[in-house]
Structures are given as structure tokens and as C-alpha cells.
Amino acid sequence: MRVLLFIFALMTVAYTGKLKNRNWKSNKVVPDQKYDYDSKTMTPIRFKTVTNPDPSLSETWLTFYFGQWYWGQLRFSETTWGVELYACTDNKLYDNNNTLTGVPDGPKRIWEVYWDNDHFYLDCNGNNVWTYSFNDAIFPDHDCRGLYTRTLTQFEFNGDRQGINPPKTFYTRKIWGQ
Numbered sequence: 001m002r003v004l005l006f007i008f009a010l011m012t013v014a015y016t017g018k019l020k021n022r023n024w025k026s027n028k029v030v031p032d033q034k035y036d037y038d039s040k041t042m043t044p045i046r047f048k049t050v051t052n053p054d055p056s057l058s059e060t061w062l063t064f065y066f067g068q069w070y071w072g073q074l075r076f077s078e079t080t081w082g083v084e085l086y087a088c089t090d091n092k093l094y095d096n097n098n099t100l101t102g103v104p105d106g107p108k109r110i111w112e113v114y115w116d117n118d119h120f121y122l123d124c125n126g127n128n129v130w131t132y133s134f135n136d137a138i139f140p141d142h143d144c145r146g147l148y149t150r151t152l153t154q155f156e157f158n159g160d161r162q163g164i165n166p167p168k169t170f171y172t173r174k175i176w177g178q
């Protein structure tokens with residue numbers, strides 16, 4: 001009886017995991033292509049990175065566009081797990097000033113990026129690895145919080161710069177019945 005319950009529990013966990021992944025559609029990343037943002041299917045912005053065997057390609061850059069000339073950017077380095085949020089933090093990925101903590105071992109990682117009026121969040125494989133309070137910005141509030149609380153219109157995964165390892169895939173939520 002215990003064996004049957006154990007097998008049933010394993011099947012339930014496996015099935016639940018499949019259901020969770022069925023809610024996401026994978027899309028191949030084309031570096032430097034702007035994607036229109038849809039809050040119904042892209043909240044949070046979710047993407048997969050794969051460690052590059054070339055250690056000089058260790059950075060991930062995600063650029064956000066908020067209409068007109070407003071843009072922001074999240075950059076992080078797999079070498080030191082340094083992170084920059086443009087217009088909020090300093091731009092030095094390797095000074096240990098702003099770092100991701102508790103990043104799971106790779107080589108494949110699923111990242112989720114999202115924010116609200118007070119914080120910017122970065123999760124990896126389901127765990128929060130960085131939370132940034134807009135109150136801690138080293139730049140004026142209208143540059144940091146004022147930028148990221150605008151309406152996001154587009155985003156892109158950069159790849160045309162030295163040292164960048166663009167994500168392989170980004171995900172959108174499936175809308176059932178459409």
C-alpha cells in the first residue's frame with residue numbers, strides 16, 4: 001500500500017510539473033531584435049540562458065523600451081554575478097557592489113524579471129536572486145523609479161556587443177481558448 005501511495009505521489013508531482021510548463025510557449029531569441037511587450041502573456045519577462053564555454057562571453061543584457069526615447073537596461077555577469085540596473089545602480093559589474101545571490105548552478109537557467117512601483121526583481125529557477133529597492137537609487141528618483149514605472153512597450157536581448165552571451169529562448173504565457 002505504501003509503495004502504491006509513493007508511486008501515486010511521484011506521478012502527481014511529475015504531472016504537476018508538466019502542467020506548469022505547459023502554460024509557457026518557448027520562442028527562439030533573435031539577438032538585437034525588439035519584441036513588442038504584452039502584459040497578458042509576458043509578465044514576468046521569462047528567458048533561458050545557457051552558460052557559454054567561452055568565458056569571455058559571460059554577460060546577459062536585457063533592454064527595456066518605454067516609448068518615445070525612454071529606455072532602461074538590466075545587465076548581469078555570470079563571472080561575478082554582478083548586476084546593473086541602468087539609471088538606478090552604478091555600471092560596474094565587477095566591483096561586488098550589486099550582486100546576485102543564491103544563483104543555482106548551471107549551465108541552464110530560467111530567469112524571470114518583473115517590477116512594481118517600489119522594487120525590481122530578478123528570479124532564477126524559481127528563486128529570488130536579486131531585489132532592488134528604487135529607494136536605494138544613486139540617481140534621482142525620476143530617473144530610476146520614474147523610468148521603470150512607465151508603461152513597457154518593447155524589450156530586446158542584446159547581442160551585438162563584446163562579452164555578451166544572449167539568452168537562447170524567451171517564454172510567453174499561453175492563452176487557452178485563443
